[in-house]
Amino acid sequence: MTEADARPALPAAPAGRSLLATAWRRLARNRAAVAALGTLAVIATACVVGPLVSPYRIDQVFWDRIGFDNAPSAAHWFGNDPNGRDLMVRVLFGGQISLMVGLTATLVALVIGVGYGATAGFLGGRVDSVMMRTVDILYSLPFTFFVILLMVYFGRNIILIFVAIGAVEWLDMARIVRGQTLSIKRRDFIEAARAAGATTGAIIRRHVIPNSLGPVIVYMTLTVPRVILLESFLSFLGLGVQEPMTSWGGLIAEGAREMETAPWLLVWPAAFLSTTLFALNFLGDGIRDALDPRDR
């Protein structure tokens, strides 16, 4: 992969096309991935900017629009929820929460998984087999239920959601990074670094982790939608973020209760969540193809 990174001693390595530049060009040629990227940019911008410029607050109640007269209108484009609050600003704000959980929890998973996998793979031997056996055992646990258990025991706290979901999703990452590490550590440049006196920690940080980033990036883009899904699942069950805050999952749950009289309450958040998940999946596939052309 990027072996150029690992030869700092050479003066001025010949200018070549870097892995990322090539990957970026390949990605730009993939129409589905570009469309997905554009869609995501639009949704993310709307979710960040929308609640700021909207004349309504997420917890502002419009008393005249509680009950039957809450269909979408000129003043409230997406309609109002059963409590008379503007649905559009709530959907966009819920998107902020969903996207934020997606990114943060993925980052937590990334840090734990990469650190754990690189350490296990690099140290090898008994340490490796104990560490990976632990991962195997954790794999067989029904983690979704454990996250719910955590929510029940310790209350519904948004920080806890980030950490709990991240702590669930790091297992695959650890396996991938370990596999990468095993193949990287036998390369000559690692030997060279060791001969030059680099410590194990430094070799892992400076050489092993940067060289295993390709598959990690791919896996990360596929983790984000899964995390968003898990958070929405919790919020749907009423175990996620709490009122007056909301997320797409919570809004879908609200909408599902009222769908016979007010289907728009279900349709809007469901459309936002589905579009985002679709786009993330297409983007992930595109990035995988861009980084690993053999896979095609």
Next chain:
Amino acid sequence: MIGYAVRRLIVAIPTLLIIIALAFFMMRIAPGGPFDQERSLPAQIEQNLRAAYHLDEPVWQQFGRYLGGLLRGDFGPSFKYRDFSVTELIAAGFPVSLQIGAAAILFAVLVGGGLGALAAVHQNRTPDHAAMAVATVGLALPNFVVAPLLTLCLGVYLDLLPVGGWGSPAQAVLPIATLALPQIATIARLARAGLVEVLRADYIRTARAKGLPGWRVLARHALYPAVVPVVSYLGPAIAAVITGSVVVETIFGIPGVGRYFVQGALNRDYTLVMGVVVLYAGLIIALNLVVDLVYGWLDPRVRYD
């Protein structure tokens, strides 16, 4: 293979113990006791209550008592449904959940396998693209979106199926379809990939060359090796169906274990939630073991070491 099964069991038992211990001790360090929400009780009554539920014993003794109870199939009393034990609640819900789950898996294997075979036989033509588009949709849409949308279209607007409840076969259609959809998608992809590869193999060309009709080549020679990878996916599929049943039972108002679980979670009914987690963990571990053994029996190339 027997040695392998025994070794897997030796790993499975401590795994289950770890799960039980985690669930149990996390409950103990959680803030708030089970009787906190109610107005404060006289000290004597509270003490009697704690004694009745053995909360006054040391934690280790309580854990031992819980483990001993589990061995006898006793999940302890429910903290919220005072008249029922957790075992009674689970026994009431489990047959229902089992029916839905088993039907969903069966449905997913049949439909998913069929779609995958269709796609593989017509590789890179319209049926293939159509089947894979369905699979992509099934994978990307979460069941808590699919379920209300299906209900809205088929139940409310077209009035074809009942929107909820439990008892008649018609009421089971939507829950089972919702539960099976993501598994159909995955199985279709796996079956397609497996079959596409098998269809390129030399022995298939030989079978064609000796003049067998296309469907016989498919049924006699290609299908079996292509189906084997699907079997290895059944373990994760079962786990996913169990997780999904929580949502589906809540949405459609089905009196299964999953709905008790959600209600217990919302009520902070510690013992009920813990009991269901332990039950599901044990179930997933056991079924994974069965699936892996069946996989080895189906595919002689798999070696256990």
